[in-house]
Every structure is written in C-alpha cells, then in structure tokens.
Amino acid sequence: MTKEKKRDPLSPFDATDRELIALLKRDARAPISVLAEVLKLSRGTVQNRLDKLFASGALLGFSVRVRDDFDPNSVRAVMMIEVAGKSTSQVILRLRRIPELEKIHTTNGGWDLVAEICAANLQEFDRVLRDVREIEGVLNSETSILLSTV
Template sequence: MKETGRHAKHQFDELDRELISLLRKDARAPLAKLADILMVSRGTVQNRLDRLLDSGALLGFTIRVREDYDENTIRAVMLIEVVGKSTTQVIKRLRGMPELTKLHTTNGAWDLVAEVQTSSLAEFDRILREVRMIDGVLNSETSLLLSSV
C-alpha cells in the first residue's frame, strides 16, 4: 500500500535537493526566479514545493536573522551533564525555557548542548541558575559567544 499525505516517504532527487538549497538561501524567492535558476517551469517548481510540503520534508518558510544582528543580545552555549536516566525529564523542563533557543543531545562527557540567548547579563545569570536547579542536572559548563568569525 502506498503512503500518502504528511506521512508519505519522499524520495529526493537532484532537483529537490537544489530547490531546498535555494530556499535555504532565500525562502522568499519567487517561483519564477527559482524556475529560472533550476531551468524548469514555474509549474514544476510549484509541484515540487507542494510535494515537499505535503511529505513533511519542508516544514514551512521563514527568515533567518544574522546571529550578531542585535549586538546587545547575550549568546552562549551551555553543556549539560544529566544524572542517570533523567534525560527525558530534564529535556522537558529545558524545552519550557524560551531563552534556550536550541537543544541538542550529544555524546561524550556532556549529555545535552543548549544554545542560550538573553537580553541582559542579569537575565543570563537567572537562566544559568534555573538550569542548574533542575532535578537531574548534575553539572554544566557555559561559554559566552563573543563574536562570530
């Protein structure tokens, strides 16, 4: 039985990969421009977009802001060590903190890596305390991101 809709398994071809690559650079590019670059019809681009969206391969379209756009934003990477089998509970608590913009599981000495963004050092200090107070967090190490090079 062939799967359809959001759960269909999509097989990417070279055109799909090129289209996704172009959208990563400019998610607002007009269909006509994408079609010209890819040397296909506007209808082909629309059909591919519809199929990528329907399959769940594309989740939507958004803008990306340079990370150093707001020079007053405090940015950091926090490495988190979790006790025993409490990772799931810790992740649930961390996901509820909007200042943690990304959360990753990892291997090695640390169990989780969180990307942190706050508007002030006082807020940053509060977030560090809150993370360290979560049941199941054994240890953490945080590095401020000073500049992007």
C-alpha cells in the same frame, strides 16, 4: 520538464528536495519561478515539492535571520549539559519550554546535550542558566559565551 535524481532509501526525500531546502535556507523569499529555474523544474513541480515538504513536516515555515551584531545587548552562548541516567527525554521536554534556548542538540562525548542560548541581556542570561540547572535530571553544565563571529 522534470529531472529525476536518485533517492536515498533511508530518506523520504530525494536530492532535489534537499537542494530545494538548501536554496530556501539561503533565501527563503526566493520566488518559485527562480527556484524552478535553478532546479530546472517546472513551477508546478516546485510548488508540489514545497507542499509535500510542508505536509511532511520537513519544512516548518520561514523566518527572519538577523545579523549577530543586530542587538548589541543580547548574549549568545553555547551550553553543554550532562543528564542523569535515562532522563534525557524528560530534560529535553523541560528545556524546550525555555524560549531563550534557540536550539537543543544531542551529542556524543562527555556531554549529553548542547543548547544554543540567546538572551536579551546578562540578567536574562543568568536566569536561563539558573532555570536549566534547576531542571531535575540535569547533573552538570558548562557554558561558553560567544564573543564575536570570525
């Protein structure tokens, strides 16, 4: 049994694909049979959609999520970055080489980029800040350490 949903003309994926991804974000270990039951689709259809999502690059893989307090010595922070002129692409390429930068976002407003940092300790955190600030094209940055999640 299949269920068709409207497709957004601007996206190669339909509402069912987005719902499948949302389910996997909540539980990446969910069996295909459970996903099929929730989506009211056959197991084969769910598997085909997963294959399509992987082939397209929309799904990159599965990962482990760890509580923020799992490693009490780690330092988590958000860094806002101002970039010179049209050097954003080059700066992003350099930022991606820093493994402690878990995510990098473009943004609007006073800052050009926002980076999520997770360093093993304060010494590594300090090194990451230095590494980012030494990248050619980075004009300014402001970093806020995340103290607790509420």
